[in-house]
Amino acid sequence: MLYAVFMSSVLPPFPQPQEPFDAPQLLEVGPAPQEPCLRADAARNRARLLEAAARLIAEHGVAGVTMEAVAAAAEVGKGTVFRRFGDRTGLLMALLDHSSRQLQADFLGGPPPLGPGAPPVDRLRAFGVAVLYRSAEQLDLQLAAQPEPTRRYANPPIRALRTHITMLLRQIEPAADCELLAQTLLAYLDPAQIHHLTRQCGMPMERLEAGWVDLVDRVTRTEPAR
Amino acid sequence: MLYAVFMSSVLPPFPQPQEPFDAPQLLEVGPAPQEPCLRADAARNRARLLEAAARLIAEHGVAGVTMEAVAAAAEVGKGTVFRRFGDRTGLLMALLDHSSRQLQADFLGGPPPLGPGAPPVDRLRAFGVAVLYRSAEQLDLQLAAQPEPTRRYANPPIRALRTHITMLLRQIEPAADCELLAQTLLAYLDPAQIHHLTRQCGMPMERLEAGWVDLVDRVTRTEPAR
DNA sequence: TTACGAATCCGGACCGAGGTCCGCTTAATT
DNA sequence: AATTAAGCGGACCTCGGTCCGGATTCGTAA
Incomplete structure (x- = not known):
């Protein structure tokens, strides 16, 4: 279940549901998950970070999701976490x-x-x-x-x-x-x-x-x- | 105006309004501002802290209200601020x-x-x-x-x-x-x-x-x- | 009024976590 | 292969919050 969580965030934009008759056009249903295209290493790190975060939550609860802990668990630099998700809130929202x-x-x-x-x-x-x-x-x-x-x-x-x-x-x-x-x-x-x-x-x-x-x-x- | 803010917090409990006919008894209108009686130095420091905080807000906005800054402005130790107000939120709520x-x-x-x-x-x-x-x-x-x-x-x-x-x-x-x-x-x-x-x-x-x-x-x- | 003991309070060193920065590395492009 | 833009990493900063040895205050009793 948590797997789906972070895997989805690596997938391409979002399968648009067949346009329902009353869907408002102004509602952007799938704001591209990230800048259109991520460099290969960036995408890989993003996935690893989300996976690490999910694992940390499973093991230690949300409180255990420290930016440093996530970075360490993903074997990635701390700066990378912030570059990708902006801040802790951003990371959690991505989850x-x-x-x-x-x-x-x-x-x-x-x-x-x-x-x-x-x-x-x-x-x-x-x-x-x-x-x-x-x-x-x-x-x-x-x-x-x-x-x-x-x-x-x-x-x-x-x-x-x-x-x-x-x-x-x-x-x-x-x-x-x-x-x-x-x-x-x-x-x-x-x-x-x-x-x-x-x-x-x-x-x-x-x-x-x-x-x-x-x-x-x-x-x-x-x-x-x- | 801000003066009233911190001054009030030094005054005794709270002038109870003449009991209105439909005031719910369960609603404690004046939870004693603090533990009934504060030691003299504690009360003095509390007032100075609130005054300092109000001054900082006036000068640098809410963002300028750092616990350390308040402590310094009140010429008081940092621990004192936390002892009195618990945390930053507590201080701001006191204001x-x-x-x-x-x-x-x-x-x-x-x-x-x-x-x-x-x-x-x-x-x-x-x-x-x-x-x-x-x-x-x-x-x-x-x-x-x-x-x-x-x-x-x-x-x-x-x-x-x-x-x-x-x-x-x-x-x-x-x-x-x-x-x-x-x-x-x-x-x-x-x-x-x-x-x-x-x-x-x-x-x-x-x-x-x-x-x-x-x-x-x-x-x-x-x-x-x- | 003074002395004294105990509860309360003070202060600043210390810690952890979020967030920033910048020189270096790496992936895409031509 | 060279160029360049994007990404990386971790040292560094700030700030909220904790802790505990030492100082103050206050009730009590001489």
Whole structure:
């Protein structure tokens, strides 16, 4: 499983799902994993680094993923790690890359209700549940990969999620401020929040799931006729 | 203004607002600023540290607030800073303490619509707007004071806000899962989100404000009769 | 008021980890 | 083979956080 994680990041761009009828053109589904073409040694080192990082996580948890440790485990210089991934957050996000793309493929081109074909509200409900459980599975990594507050909402994977929610909302509530509503809905799915509610407050996932469905209902309920 | 910030933190506990009729007993409004009584030298150093930190912010921005710099500016050992505030986040939160307490006093015992006396929905609307503008004013500090994801929702000031929202919600929608709704509403007011929307997306505060009111409406709108 | 003991606090040396830098090496190109 | 752009590595810096021997403060009792 972790193998898939780092292997995927070495593969060419990303198998574009057959263009779904309502896929927004502005949503760049596959920002080339890296600068179009990596020099041979660079690509090799990148793969080794991701593999090493995954191994370290498996053995010592996310906390064990030190930039120096990763470099050492990959038998590579420290500078190389930073050159490739920018910073620790970048490395951890690269580890999540595979799962991000999978999710993205699912809601852009997968089967309903997540994918196109189902009514927008159903897709929205399914989307939240999917994100919820995905985050719950990789909570530690997701938390560790969270960038500093200033960049939290600016990274590509998050933007993709938000764009998708926005698009669905526009189909449901065209009159509303869909950007803001999307932001709100997305905030409900924040890994940090999930962590707090489940691990610190002891809520079961079922309750979070119900909460999402309820929230979607409330948010997409148009002004009752009067 | 910044003077008030650190001065307040030296003052005794906190002037309890006259007990409002609906103040939740569980909400500890004034967690004694520190262990009840500080040794004379400790208190003095604490004040000097907060003063030094405020000065550094004024001169070099939040980024200039290095633990060593603060210690040096306060003419105090580095260990003292950590002993008193735990970590950098603790120091920055202490700087926000005054404003936190002010806000808390306002919505617990101040005049309506923020304080008790107005209908819960109005209080909720006013609450959001107040938090919104307060965060906008101190954005840099708020962002810097944000603890790592694992503790983001666990610190006292945030808990106080959430408790208040929860209480208001319970008066409005007793049947709903008010904890989760409160969490969602609170997320809308997250400084990181405000930062992203205003500074990175260029939204004017008026739009955020309208978004809050709209969100409250949607969330508190009971199931339309059918 | 002074003496004294103990709890508290102070300070700065020390450590680890993230991030930068720059001279050297290596892969692609012609 | 020569040229050049990209990559590499590890020394180096900064900063947050820890630790512990020594100094201060404060309650208590003479």
